[in-house]
Amino acid sequence: MIFIGADEIRQTLSYTSCIEVMRTAMARLSAGKTQQMLRQILPLEAGRMFGIMGGTLGPGGPFGSKLVSVMPHRAEGGPSSHQGAVVIFDPDSGAPLCQLEAGMLTAIRTASASAMATDVLAREGAHTLAILGTGEQAWHHACALPAVRPFDEIRIWGRSRDRADALADKVRKQTGIVCAAYSDVAESVAGADVICTVTGAADPLLDAAMVSPGTHLNVVGSSFDGPREIDDTLVSAARYFADSRASVLAQGSEIRHAIASGAVTEAHLLGEIGEVVLGKVAGRMTPDNITLYKSLGHIVQDIASGYHVYQMIHGRHSG
Structure with missing residues (x-):
């Protein structure tokens, strides 16, 4: 060994x-x-x-x-x-x-899985990427996702503006893509084509009103049933896909909360990302669909x- x-x-x-x-x-x-x-x-x-x-x-x-x-x-x-x-x-x-x-x-496989899901679900012309979070996964997502879409702008939001500024500078130097830090969540995601949530937030940062039609989301930060990065309105608005149906229904806090509140039923989880890859489940149906990939890790x-x-x-x- x-x-x-x-x-x-x-x-x-x-x-x-x-x-x-x-x-x-x-x-x-x-x-x-x-x-x-x-x-x-x-x-x-x-x-x-x-x-x-x-x-x-x-x-x-x-x-x-x-x-x-x-x-x-x-x-x-x-x-x-x-x-x-x-x-x-x-x-x-x-x-x-x-x-x-x-x-x-x-770190690498999580960001790469989000990039793969983005390739499968995001609009072909996606050019603006918003990343909520300033930790390891924010960095790796900023490096991985440009491999599947021609982003010309990356936005970084973090609770610490200093950390967001530092990460934006690092990403800009690594990727050559215009990258700026934001202090306001709604401003950072306004009009974004792809949003990645990679935070340690206990309570939702995003709701449906903040997200533009046609956006693709990778919801990554919460890895167990408890903390939520997005609220019930955004769960309801999205075409919702999981890395693993069994895992997300058992431990995916955002959809479990939405089901418990009556906002959606289990049927709202349309399938696994692998089913979309295989052509067994339709991913994006229209340019205006909001698509969502929930990553628990597997x-x-x-x-x-x-x-x-x-x-x-x-x-x-x-x-």
Whole structure:
């Protein structure tokens, strides 16, 4: 078994390659070719969590598990908010092939999954990207999404204007795309073609009145049943898709709240993003549709991206 650290993952796993890995992995999940346990979350003190996930890419494919701690209130410049390990096992011998640092793998595959969903659901001419949040996922989403749409403007909103300014400057230098920081949520998303919510917000930041017709949203920040980034009106207004139907109905706080309030029923969750990829469920129907991809994160994404990294490194070493 080899250990693959964060730096090696960053150097090996490009956003463009990971987007295609996510496209295949989500299609396999929706086709019923994978197996996975519902994610288990153990709450810790002060809003921290410990997560346990396990699954397989299907018959003859690799299988594995992820153990991760989530520390949302990390210090500025400190370690990643997500720390842990992904262990991938050989499908033939059953031996562990590799252990990967989970923080970097999670960051890249999450942003790449949002980019894949954006490619599937957003309007072809999307050119303005708004990102709510200033943490790791905000940075990775800013880097990943331009791979699927020709954005000429990126907007960053954060509770801290200093952090938003710093991230905007970093994104501008990395991507070459015009990027500005905003202090007001409504202003930052006004007229945006794509919106990514990657915050630690406990209560909704966005409602339907703030979002223009035709917008695509990636709702990423809340990863368990509790905090919500968008309200019931926006859930109701959107064509709503999940990474995993079972996971989102069990732990997706935004749609669970909307169902409990009577704003929508379970039928409002139209399908999984993999079903849209496979052509089994229609995605965007009209240019004015608001489309929404709810990302909780999924073990199939971790195994697929982790195994891809292993194969690239193992092939390099063996060559």
